[in-house]
Amino acid sequence: MNTLMDYVNEVKRQRDELVQTLITLNVDASADETFNTLVPKVLLISGGSTSSTVLYDADTRQNTYLTYNSTIYSADEFEAAHPGFCSSENGYVLNYTTDIFGWDAGIFTCSTTPINVTASTQIAMRFLSGSTETGVMRLVQSDIGTAEDILTKAQTEGSYIDLAMQWIYSVDYITTLTPCDGVAAGSYYLAWVGRSNNSRPKIQSITAIS
Numbered sequence: 001m002n003t004l005m006d007y008v009n010e011v012k013r014q015r016d017e018l019v020q021t022l023i024t025l026n027v028d029a030s031a032d033e034t035f036n037t038l039v040p041k042v043l044l045i046s047g048g049s050t051s052s053t054v055l056y057d058a059d060t061r062q063n064t065y066l067t068y069n070s071t072i073y074s075a076d077e078f079e080a081a082h083p084g085f086c087s088s089e090n091g092y093v094l095n096y097t098t099d100i101f102g103w104d105a106g107i108f109t110c111s112t113t114p115i116n117v118t119a120s121t122q123i124a125m126r127f128l129s130g131s132t133e134t135g136v137m138r139l140v141q142s143d144i145g146t147a148e149d150i151l152t153k154a155q156t157e158g159s160y161i162d163l164a165m166q167w168i169y170s171v172d173y174i175t176t177l178t179p180c181d182g183v184a185a186g187s188y189y190l191a192w193v194g195r196s197n198n199s200r201p202k203i204q205s206i207t208a209i210s
Helices: 005-025 036-046 077-080 145-154
Strands: 050-058 064-068 071-074 106-111 115-117 122-130 138-139 161-163 174-179 184-197 201-208
Touching: 005 036, 005 174, 064 077, 064 145, 071 077, 071 145, 077 106, 106 145, 138 145, 145 184, 184 201
Parallel strands: none
Antiparallel strands: 050 201, 064 071, 064 106, 106 184, 115 184, 122 174, 122 201, 138 161, 138 184
């Protein structure tokens, strides 16, 4: 079983790896910096080869869907039935609170925006979390790209690729990077699980960076 120190060490390893990558690509970076300052520097990489695809933020929430009690909802539909999940009052943050979902529900969520994944692709997620623990983030391939197909495959053994991501306890919003190394290049859709336990994450944005 992973300990808190294991998670902390993994975050430090990812930060150091990002710093070295930025330095190699002629972008000023230091191990003293946080992910919040390091991640935006990815877009400063020279050569024009870096691209980003926003999978979730306040302006792209119409492409976000979740499954709850065997029903698939768009983020806006679910907010209409359960105020507080993704409202203008909270800046359209995805809020996996126990007040809405009860204790320890695992809410599969996806974006219907496709991303072109290569070995260098990383998923930048900006969030708050009430605890540090292993999370669930998956890539799925879908010929039709519907929420139903993506969410079904994200929960079907053999139909998804797990990415190694962690929720990190934080008082302020932080941004972490989840690498897609080892994934065969191609077009994928991203799915993740918001868990209404001690982590009860609040997700502000998700961006794929290649």
